[in-house]
Amino acid sequence: MAAGSEAGKPAAGTDAPQHRPAPNIPQFTKDEDLHAYREMLLIRRFEEKAGQLYGMGLIGGFCHLYIGQEAVVVGMQMAGEDGDQNITGYRDHGHMLACGMDPKGVMAELTGRRGGYSRGKGGSMHMFSREKQFFGGHGIVGAQVALGTGLAFADAYLKNGKVSFTYMGDGAANQGQVYESFNMAALWKLPVVYVIENNRYAMGTSVARASAQTDFSKRGLSFGIPGEQVDGMDVRTVREAAARAINHARSGEGPYILEMQTYRYRGHSMSDPAKYRSKDEVSKMRDEHDPIEMVRKRLLEAHGVPEADLKGIDAKVREIVNESADFATHDPEPDPSELWTDILLEARA
C-alpha cells in the first residue's frame, strides 16, 4: 500500500489549513454518531472546564488542552478493542477520557489532589491507568514513541494479539528516536499504529517552518511502513483509517502510520501568546470543520434525532464535568507522607 494513497490527497505544504473531505466518506449509524458525539463532547467540556480552573489558579504548571482534536482519539478508540494499549505525549487529557478513565480522577490529578490518578504526584502531563491500558502521559517530546514501540514489543513477545496505539504530535515527529523506533518496529514487525496528530503547530512553530517533509504519512517510507493522511476532523474517516491500520498491525504485518490532519483551537499551553497564527485561521477551522458540530448536524439532519435529545446529552456531559470539577476542588491535597511513597517497589522475598 503506497503511503499517502489511501486518502488520495496531496501533501500539505503550506501553513493554510487544508481539510478536504475524503471522496468516499464512510457513513456512521445513528448509534455510532451518538457515541462519537457523547465522547467528543465530554472531552470538549472537560477541557473547557480545565481551562477555567487553570484561570482560577486551581490547576498549576503546564496545561495543554485538546480542544479541536477530539475526533482523532475518539475515532481511534472506536476502531480498537479491549486490551489495546494507548500512549501519548503531554496533550493527554482527551486520550485518558477516551480510554474510559474516570473524569474525576483526571481532573483531581490536574488540581494535584490525593484522588488524582497519580495521587497528585504526576499532574497534567503524567497520568496512567494500568486498568484502562493507558500508559501515559509523557512530558519529554517523542519519548512516548520508543515507549509505545516497547509496548508493541511486549505484545509480540507475549503473542497476546493486542496493538499499541502510539500518539505523537507533528513536533515530536521530528525527534530522532521516532525513526529509531520506526526502524525497529518495521524490522521486527511490531503491532503498533503510530498516530501523528498534525495540529499544524509545534508550540508556535508551524509545520512548514519545522519540517522538510510536511507529509507525515511519508515519514516511514524508507522503512517500508505504510502511511496515510487522514482528515482528522471527521471522526468517520478517522475510524475507517484506524480500522485499516489496526488490522494491518494486528495481523502481524508490522507498524502503520496515520497522519491525522487536525487543529487545536487553543494555545499550545495556557500561557500561549497566540501571535503565530491569525484569529481568522482559528475561527475558520472552528466554523467550517469543527468535529463535534459536524456530528451534531448529522444527528439532527440525517439521523433525525430530536434537538431535545442532544440537549439531554449536553446536560448529562456538563453534569459529569461539573462533578469532576467539584471533586477535584474539594478533594484534599496528598498527605505529606506521600512525598516518600512510590519511589521504589519492595522486592519480593
Next chain:
Amino acid sequence: MATDILMPALSPTMEEGKLAKWLKKEGDPVKAGDVLAEIETDKATMEVEAIDEGILAKILVADGTENVAVNTPIAIIAEEGEDVSAATAGGGKGKPNGASGGAPAPTPDMQAEGMADASAASAKSSDDAPKAQAAAAVITNKAPDPVMEEFPADSPMKTMTVREALRDAMAEEMRKDEAVFVMGEEVAEYQGAYKITQGLLQEFGARRVVDTPITEHGFAGIGVGAAFMGLKPIVEFMTFNFAMQAIDHIINSAAKTLYMSGGQLGCPIVFRGPNGAAARVAAQHSHDYSAWYSNVPGLKVIAPYTASDAKGLLKAAIRDPNPVIFLENEILYGQSFPVPEIDDLVLPIGKARIHRPGKDVTIVSFSIGMTYALKAAQALAEEGIEAEVIDLRTIRPMDSATVVESVKKTGRCVCVEEGFPQSGVGAEIVARLMVDAFDYLDAPVLRVTGKDVPMPYAANLEKLALPSVAEVVEAVKSVCYK
C-alpha cells in the same frame, strides 16, 4: 634476516590468549597478508596475518596452547634461502604482527589482584608468587569472611571469571522466568561484544536474545516500554558511555514513572554493561557514571568487584521490580574469583561487604577501585597499618551504616574510586561521615579519585589520570599521621 612473529593483542585490555590453530606449517612459503594462525581470547577470535614474505621457519608455540602472553614470539619467518635451522626465538627482530596493530598490552597495576589468569590460582601456595599469594590470601580470608555469611559456609567453591559469573546469572534467571529477555547490540549472533552473553542465543533463541541496531536511545525506550507491560528486560549497553544517548529513558522514563503514576506503573528492567575506564580508549570511552546514576531517586545502582558479587547481585537485579543500573568493568571481566556452587546465589542489593578486616583505617571503594584499595592494604600491612577494606557493591541505596560502623572503630577513612572527584561517590561518603561519624573521626576523610580531566589516550598520561596504589597508600598514611 629472520623475524619473530609475536602474540598479538586483540584488544586494549588483552594480556594473554590461546593459539587456537596454525594455518601454515613449518617450511611453508608465506606472502604478506597470508593468514598464519588463529588466536582467541575469552572475548574474540582473530586471524594473525603475515606482514612480510618469507618462509615459516619455525613454530614456537604449538596449536592449542593456552595463556600465551601478549608479545611472546610464536613463530619465526625467515627469508628465502636463509638457514632456518639457525633461527631461534629472540634472534630475530621482534615485530608486532599486522592483524591488531600490535599495541602492547597494558600492564596496569590492577592486573595481579583477583588472579588475572588460571595459573595464578595454582600459584596460591607458591612462595615465589608473592603477588598472587597476597591476592589469594585476601580473597580466601576465613577470619571472618563476611562473604561467607551470605551463603552456607561449607558451600563448594568454583573459580570463575566475572564474565562467566555474569553470563551464568542471566542464564539462570532466564531459565527460571519466561519474562526475562536480553536485548542490545551484538548480544546474540556475535555472542556479546565482550562475550558476556555467550551461548545465550543458542540456549534461549532469538525471541529472548535480541540483537538491536546501533540505536541506544530507541532500544532503551523499547526496553522500558516492554517493562511497563510486565516483561523483565536486561538491556545491555556495549559500554555505559553509549548509554548517554539513552539516558533520557533511563532517568525520565524508567526511574520516574512509578512515582509519577502514583505507584501504578513499575519498571522491572536492568541496564547493564561495562562502565569506566578500560585501557587506552580515551575520554569518550572511559567515563565512570557511578556518581551520575547514584544521584537519581527511583534507580538502584550496583557496581560489583568479585565474580561472586557479580553473579549474586545480577540475579538480584533481574528479580528486582525496579530499574537497576548494573555497572560492570571491562578490566574485571577476565579476572577470576571463587564463586560458591549453590543452586541459587542471590545477594542482597544495598549491602556493603567488608572484604578485608582491619583496625587502623577504613578504605571504602567499589568495582575496580577495590584493586587499588586491596593492594594498598597489603602494602600498608607490611608497614604495620591494618586497613579495613569495604566494598560498597551497591552505590544506591548506599550502605553507609557499614562504613560508619567501621569508621567508629578506626577513626580514619579514605575513599577510592576511578570516577571524577567533584560530586563523586567519595564526596557522598564524606558528607555522610560528617553527619553520622563526626565525633569518631581522628582525621579528615580523604578521597583518591580519577583526576579532574577528560581521560587522555597516551599511556603515561592515562596512568596519571587514574588513581594509583601509591596514592592510596599516601592518603592512608596522611590520615594516620604517618
